[in-house]
Every structure is written in C-alpha cells, then in structure tokens.
Amino acid sequence: MPRPTTSAWYVFSRHFRSANLPTACSLKAEATNLLEKVRVQDTRRQLQETLLLFYTLTPPHSLQVYATLFHACARHKCLREGISLHRHMLSNNPVNPPDLFVTNHLINMYCKCGDLNSANYLFDEMPNRNLVSWTALISGYAQHRRTDECFRLFSGMLVDFRPNEFAVASALSSCGERDGERGLQVHALSLKMSLDACVYVANALITMYSKSSVYGVYNLDRDEAWSVFKTIEFRNLISWNSMIAGFQCRGLGAQAISLFSQMHRDGIGFDRATLLSLFASLGGSTNNDVDFGLYFCFQLHCLAIKTGFMSEIEVTTTLIKSYSDLGGGTANCYRLFMETNSCRDIVSWTAIIVAFAECDPEEALFLFRQLLREDLAPDWYTFSIVLKACAGLVTERHALTVHSQVIKAGFEGDTVLANALIHAYARCGSIALSKQIFNETGFRDLISWNSMLKAYALHGRAKKALLLFSQMDIQPDPTTFVALLTACSHAELVDEGIKIFDSMFGKYGIAPQLDHYACMVDIFGRAGRLLEAEELINRMPMEPDSVIWSTLLGSCRKHSETRLAKLAADKLKELEPGNSLSYVQMSNIYFSGGDLDNAGLIRNEMKGSVVRKEPGLSLVEIGNRVHEFASGGRRHPEREVICRRLEELIGQLEEMGYVPETSLALHDIEEEHKKEQLYHHSEKLALAFAIMKEGGLCCGGRVIRINKNIRICVDCHNFMKLASDLLQKEIVVRDSNRFHHFKDGLCSCSDYW
DNA sequence: CTAGGGTTAG
Numbered sequence: 200m201p202r203p204t205t206s207a208w209y210v211f212s213r214h215f216r217s218a219n220l221p222t223a224c225s226l227k228a229e230a231t232n233l234l235e236k237v238r239v240q241d242t243r244r245q246l247q248e249t250l251l252l253f254y255t256l257t258p259p260h261s262l263q264v265y266a267t268l269f270h271a272c273a274r275h276k277c278l279r280e281g282i283s284l285h286r287h288m289l290s291n292n293p294v295n296p297p298d299l300f301v302t303n304h305l306i307n308m309y310c311k312c313g314d315l316n317s318a319n320y321l322f323d324e325m326p327n328r329n330l331v332s333w334t335a336l337i338s339g340y341a342q343h344r345r346t347d348e349c350f351r352l353f354s355g356m357l358v359d360f361r362p363n364e365f366a367v368a369s370a371l372s373s374c375g376e377r378d379g380e381r382g383l384q385v386h387a388l389s390l391k392m393s394l395d396a397c398v399y400v401a402n403a404l405i406t407m408y409s410k411s412s413v414y415g416v417y418n419l420d421r422d423e424a425w426s427v428f429k430t431i432e433f434r435n436l437i438s439w440n441s442m443i444a445g446f447q448c449r450g451l452g453a454q455a456i457s458l459f460s461q462m463h464r465d466g467i468g469f470d471r472a473t474l475l476s477l478f479a480s481l482g483g484s485t486n487n488d489v490d491f492g493l494y495f496c497f498q499l500h501c502l503a504i505k506t507g508f509m510s511e512i513e514v515t516t517t518l519i520k521s522y523s524d525l526g527g528g529t530a531n532c533y534r535l536f537m538e539t540n541s542c543r544d545i546v547s548w549t550a551i552i553v554a555f556a557e558c559d560p561e562e563a564l565f566l567f568r569q570l571l572r573e574d575l576a577p578d579w580y581t582f583s584i585v586l587k588a589c590a591g592l593v594t595e596r597h598a599l600t601v602h603s604q605v606i607k608a609g610f611e612g613d614t615v616l617a618n619a620l621i622h623a624y625a626r627c628g629s630i631a632l633s634k635q636i637f638n639e640t641g642f643r644d645l646i647s648w649n650s651m652l653k654a655y656a657l658h659g660r661a662k663k664a665l666l667l668f669s670q671m672d673i674q675p676d677p678t679t680f681v682a683l684l685t686a687c688s689h690a691e692l693v694d695e696g697i698k699i700f701d702s703m704f705g706k707y708g709i710a711p712q713l714d715h716y717a718c719m720v721d722i723f724g725r726a727g728r729l730l731e732a733e734e735l736i737n738r739m740p741m742e743p744d745s746v747i748w749s750t751l752l753g754s755c756r757k758h759s760e761t762r763l764a765k766l767a768a769d770k771l772k773e774l775e776p777g778n779s780l781s782y783v784q785m786s787n788i789y790f791s792g793g794d795l796d797n798a799g800l801i802r803n804e805m806k807g808s809v810v811r812k813e814p815g816l817s818l819v820e821i822g823n824r825v826h827e828f829a830s831g832g833r834r835h836p837e838r839e840v841i842c843r844r845l846e847e848l849i850g851q852l853e854e855m856g857y858v859p860e861t862s863l864a865l866h867d868i869e870e871e872h873k874k875e876q877l878y879h880h881s882e883k884l885a886l887a888f889a890i891m892k893e894g895g896l897c898c899g900g901r902v903i904r905i906n907k908n909i910r911i912c913v914d915c916h917n918f919m920k921l922a923s924d925l926l927q928k929e930i931v932v933r934d935s936n937r938f939h940h941f942k943d944g945l946c947s948c949s950d951y952w
Numbered sequence: 953c954t955a956g957g958g959t960t961a962g
Contacts, residue, residue, distance in 0.1 A: 266953075269953090270953075273953090300953075301953095303953050303954085304953055306953085307953055307954075330954085331953050331954060332953090332954095333954095334953080334954045335953065335954060337954090338954065338955085363954090364954090364955085365953090365954040365955075366954080368954075368955045369954065369955075371955085372955065372956090398955085399954085399955050400955080401955090402955045402956065403955050403956085404955095405955095405956085406955080406956065435955095436956085437955060437956045437957095438955090438956085439956090440956045440957070441955075441956045441957095442956095443956090444956060444957075445956095470956095470957080471957065471958095472956055472957035473956090473957085474957090475956095475957050475958060476956080476957070478958090479957095479958085511958090512958075513957075513958040514958075515958085516958040516959065517957090517958045517959085518958090519958090519959090520958075520959070544958095544959095545959080546958055546959045547958080547959075548959085549958095549959040549960085550958075550959050551959095552959085553959065553960090578959090578960095579960080580959050580960050581959080581960095583959095583960055583961050584959075584960070584961085586961075587960095587961070590961095614961090615960070615961055616961080617961090618961045618962070619960095619961045619962095620961090621961085621962085622961065622962065623961095645962085646961060646962050647961095647962085648962090649962045650961075650962045651962095652962090653962060654962095676962095678962055679962095681962090682962080
C-alpha cells in the first residue's frame with residue numbers, strides 16, 4: 200500500500216537534510232501544506248525532525264501552523280516537544296487575549312500527553328470557551344480514567360451549552376467498566392437530542408457498551424454494542440475498529456478476526472488502530488486456543504509488514520505483547536524489539552520486559568538495567584512489571600533495589616506499586632516487608648487487600664488472613680475468597696473453610712467458581728475427608744477442570760485412597776493427556792500400598808507414552824548468583840564436592856534420627872539406589888551447596904532460601920526440619936504451592952501441606 | 953480541535 204504522506208515528506212526533508220536551508224525556507228508555504236500531512240500518519244521521529252526544521256524558519260508563523268504542530272504532538276504524545284512549541288509560540292506570536300482556536304489545540308495536546316494540570320489551567324484562564332474547549336478537556340479526563348471529573352465537567356458544560364454529537368461522544372467515552380448506569384443516562388440524553396443516529400455518537404456507544412458489559416457467557420444477540428453497530432447506517436472505519444476493539448476487550452478473539460474478514464470482503468480497508476485491536480484480541484483471547492491465536496498473529500504480522508505498519512512503534516509493541524501472551528517464544532519477541540531500534544520508547548521497553556517477566560525474571564531484570572542506561576525514565580507501568588519479575592526471584596534483594604528506585608522516581612505510596620511490592624516481597628519470603636508496605640499504604644484498594652491475604656495464605660498464616668479479612672473495609676471479590684480458602688486449606692481449618700465458602704454467595708452474592716471449588720476439594724481432601732470432596736465435585740454446577748482432579752489426586756495420594764485416585768487420574772488423563780501427574784501419583788499410590796504390579800504397569804505405560812515427569816529443580820542464590828540444581832545434580836560443575844558435603848550432612852542427621860522415607864519413592868529399584876535417588880533431590884543438593892558457601896549467604900547468613908518448581912516431598916521436608924535444627928539456621932523453601940519456614944527442627948506448615 | 957488506537961499489580 201503506497202504511503203503518500205511519507206513520499207511527500209521526503210521531498211520536503213531532502214532539502215532540509217542536504218542543508219539546503221534557503222530552498223527549504225522558500226518552501227515555507229509548501230511547508231504548511233506538508234505539515235498538514237505530517238499530522239495524519241507520520242511517525243514521532245518525523246515530527247521531531249519537522250519541528251527542528253520549523254525552528255529554523257523565520258517567524259512570525261500563522262497560528263494555523265502552530266495548531267497543526269500541536270495536533271501532531273498530541274497524536275504522538277510528545278509532551279516535551281509540545282511544551283517547547285508552546286513557549287516558542289508565546290515568545291514569537293504574542294496574542295492577547297489568547298486565540299480560542301489555538302488554545303483548544305493546546306488543551307487537546309496537554310490532555311493527550313497526560314498533563315491534565317496544564318490543560319485545566321489553560322481552560323480556567325480562557326476568557327471565553329466554546330463547546331470544543333469543553334469537549335477537549337472532557338475527553339482528556341476520559342482518557343486518563345478520571346470518570347468523576349468528566350461527569351462534573353459534562354454537567355458544567357450543560358449549563359451553558361446544548362451538547363452536540365462530539366460532546367455526547369466524549370461523555371460516553373469517559374464511562375469506565377463500572378459506569379454502565381451513567382452511560383445509559385448519556386445514551387438517553389443523546390436519544391432526546393436526536394444525536395443517536397450520528398456516527399460519532401454510535402461509535403462511542405459501541406465502546407461504552409463493550410467496556411461496561413456484564414460478565415458471563417457471551418451472547419451476540421444480547422450484545423448492546425453489536426446491536427448499535429448493526430443499526431449504524433453509514434459506518435466508518437472507526438465504527439469497525441470500535442467493534443473489533445469491543446470484541447477484544449471482552450476476550451473474543453475469534454469474533455474480532457471474523458469481523459475483520461468481513462471488513463476485508465466489504466473493501467473497507469484498515470489502519471493501525473485496526474491492527475492494534477486485532478493483535479490485542481489474539482493475545483488476550485479466552486474463546487480460542489493458542490494455535491488459533493498464533494496462526495492469525497502470524498498472518499496479521501505478515502500483513503503489517505506488507506502494508507508498512509511495522510514501522511510504527513505501537514504496532515510492534517502490541518505484537519510483542521501478543522506473541523508473549525500466546526507463548527510465541529521470547530526469542531521472537533526480542534527480535535521484534537531489536538527491530539524497533541531507533542524509535543524505542545519506554546512503552547516498548549516495558550513490553551519486552553513483560554515478555555520475560557514470568558518465564559525468565561533474571562533476563563527481565565537484565566533488560567531493566569539496560570533500560571536504565573538509556574535516556575528513558577521508567578514509569579509506573581515499568582516498575583510494576585519489574586516488581587512482578589522480582590517476585591519470581593529467589594531472594595528479596597532485587598525487590599529491595601527496585602523498591603528504592605521506585606522511591607527515587609517519586610512513585611512511593613502509589614497504590615499499584617505498593618500492591619506489586621506486597622506481592623513481590625511475599626513471593627520472596629519476606630512477609631514482614633509485605634505487611635509493612637500494606638500498613639504504610641495510604642490508599643488501599645481491593646488488590647492491596649487481596650495481595651496481603653494471598654501473602655498470608657502463601658505462608659500458611661491462616662489465622663492472620665482471617666483476622667485481616669475481618670478488618671477489610673471494601674467489598675471482597677472472587678479472588679479474595681480464593682486467598683481465604685487457600686489459607687484455610689494450608690492450615691487444616693476445615694470448618695472455617697466451609698463457613699467462608701457458604702458465606703460467599705449467602706453473604707456477599709458471589710457465586711463460587713472453579714477456583715473456589717478446587718480450594719474446597721483441597722480443604723476436604725487434605726484433611727482426609729475424601730468422600731466429602733467427591734460429593735462436592737458431584738454437585739458442582741460446572742464441569743470440573745484438571746485443577747480439581749489433580750487436587751483430588753494429590754489428596755488421595757496423601758491418604759492412600761486408591762478407588763478415588765483412579766477416578767481422578769483417569770479424568771486428569773482425559774483432560775490433560777500430557778500431564779505426568781496422573782501417572783506419577785497413581786504409581787506412587789500403588790507402590791506405597793504394596794501393589795508393585797500395578798505400580799510397575801503404570802510406570803511402563805508412562806514410559807511408552809510421550810509423557811515425561813517434570814524434573815525437580817531448585818534454585819538457591821549465593822553471592823548474587825543464582826545456582827540451579829536438578830535432581831541428581833548432574834548439571835552442576837561442583838557436583839562431587841557438593842555430594843560429599845551432602846553425605847556428611849546426611850550422616851549427621853541420621854544420628855539425630857533421620858530415616859530416609861524410601862517407601863515413598865517412585866522406584867522399585869534396589870534399596871540403596873532408592874536412597875541415592877532421595878539423597879540427590881534437588882533441594883537437598885541446593886542446601887548442601889548453600890552451607891558449603893556459607894560466607895556468601897544473604898540476610899546475615901542466617902536464612903537459606905531455596906525455590907523449588909514442584910512440591911517438596913515428605914523426605915525432603917523431614918530432612919529440612921532436622922537440618923534447620925542441626926545447623927541452627929532458618930531454611931525457607933518455596934515450593935510450587937506455598938512457603939515452608941524451617942526453624943529449630945519445626946516447619947511453619949506444622950507438617951500439614 | 954472533539955469518536956476507536958501500544959506497556960498495567962492480586
């Protein structure tokens with residue numbers, strides 16, 4: 200697709216680049232014309248070059264030119280450039296009183312760039328305002344989710360003006376997820392004023408209804424956004440884009456794609472906004488699988504390359520996000536990021552850190568350090584995602600560092616960042632720091648409470664969680680109850696759990712979802728009340744998922760309940776054929792029950808299939824370096840020494856009464872081999888390594904932290920308890936499920952996990 | 953000038 204604006208710009212810039220300034224200046228009239236085109240499609244970089252050129256031209260300039268440039272600054276969110284242009288205008292074209300037209304542009308520019316204070320100031324100082332001034336300010340507040348101010352402004356406007364379609368549209372655009380009521384009122388107002396047929400209003404209605412639609416099973420026939428879309432007589436590109444974005448924000452990727460194909464068939468064409476919504480809809484979709492998403496992501500990526508849209512940083516940024524959401528590989532994301540090269544900004548940096556944050560937090564932090572070396576200031580988006588990466592690391596060292604950077608950057612006390620810190624400190628084992636942040640946060644939202652409850656649950660502090668819940672001063676949501684029920688299940692609080700589960704709907708009107716049923720199955724199951732767990736599964740209003748069955752299977756394993764275990768394992772195999780748990784657990788159950796034949800059968804079945812047991816991995820951090828241990832320890836270069844230290848330790852522990860739990864191991868090999876297998880579980884190797892390198896331990900050498908990818912086994916649990924006593928050290932193990940704080944021979948979980 | 957359009961914690 201040819202890009203006329205680009206070629207026009209190049210004619211202009213050639214004269215400029217070749218330093219042929221007289222020629223360029225003589226093109227001043229033409230320049231105005233070209234500047235007009237700059238605002239339509241060109242990139243931020245081209246705007247910056249245009250501004251450089253503009254400053255070489257002799258003033259005075261027409262206000263029209265300033266207005267055009269302010270518009271371009273607004274579109275590219277170039278606040279710094281906008282401010283210098285504003286100053287330039289004030290010193291070269293002093294107009295008193297300020298021109299209404301240009302001031303409206305200025306308000307728009309400051310709004311779009313996020314400087315609402317300046318916009319508001321200009322607005323207040325205006326001797327007279329028109330509808331556009333009001334509308335620009337309202338949409339500015341709308342874009343920054345300041346709903347209440349929007350409606351105050353809107354009512355203020357109604358005093359002096361009869362709203363037109365733009366004013367109504369901006370009022371609609373200010374409605375957030377929870378402002379459906381107000382949205383309806385504005386819709387009614389637009390009907391009264393006969394503005395509802397106007398495409399501007401209809402487009403805003405599509406967006407408003409998409410955002411505020413109720414959750415539940417999606418039904419196209421009951422989609423208000425869709426019914427608005429269908430009735431628009433003359434749809435424009437924005438109508439289509441808004442509808443695609445509407446599907447996107449409800450996670451309906453397949454619908455977004457099918458609307459796009461219809462667009463294509465109807466010959467509508469598309470722009471970058473279309474692509475942005477489409478990519479986002481594929482990444483965050485719930486109604487189609489990953490293969491579908493990756494397939495269309497790739498197709499659209501090709502389309503974007505062919506049509507030249509990959510030169511736009513926004514398109515690349517959102518594509519990075521989609522590929523990372525769909526598991527398209529961090530390497531691909533990184534390649535895309537590298538291609539952005541010259542126009543990288545803080546948002547694209549944040550996107551690439553997002554791509555790494557969960558699967559490779561260390562790489563994410565490495566990227567963050569690289570970012571700090573650039574001339575870009577991390578914003579609170581960046582910090583929140585970096586803290587998420589910190590939560591995936593072994594020690595709180597990184598979280599502490601980032602915390603100090605958050606303070607230096609002036610974001611201290613920000614609720615979102617406080618929430619991220621609560622989460623990060625808790626995940627790194629420092630629940631005291633979580634609580635400190637929680638206490639010091641001036642404004643706590645639902646996520647703050649949920650994060651703190653979750654932190655207590657993770658550390659098995661059920662009583663504290665329940666106490667905190669009783670102090671909660673806002674409406675809980677489904678996540679609140681997941682945290683509470685998890686806490687109960689980790690502390691054998693069966694009756695409390697039942698009470699909470701019943702109160703969910705009875706007292707708070709929240710219908711239990713799959714997560715909550717899984718927690719209840721866990722509560723019953725761990726406590727050995729397996730029949731009650733089974734009964735609950737049978738009367739669930741929805742189909743149990745793999746989490747429910749693997750939870751039940753785990754409980755059956757703990758209480759050697761073969762019949763239910765077989766049922767759960769079969770269901771799990773059906774739902775997740777690749778999950779090794781259904782084989783491993785079943786074989787263990789048979790084995791510990793002495794049924795070697797069946798145990799062997801299952802193991803052979805597993806060997807014959809493609810399913811492989813997830814290898815146990817433990818991470819321990821020594822002297823600012825993370826060391827990874829796999830079961831058997833073959834990977835580590837210092838394996839020999841570590842094994843010798845471990846054997847020495849085992850000898851000492853055996854004197855204290857440590858008996859290897861060989862009966863629980865998976866293998867029917869020789870007793871000695873079994874022991875060997877157990878001895879070389881990754882967390883034991885990690886511990887041996889940590890005490891070998893004792894000098895370099897963090898936290899004053901008192902606490903050893905180990906992160907594990909799967910649940911700790913009974914034997915390692917016994918081992919850690921005794922080791923904490925022998926070594927007089929606190930050992931903190933985070934497994935896939937929760938934290939275990941071992942101290943003086945005891946574990947914080949009271950052996951119930 | 954004003955409707956849609958990149959990164960966001962549990």
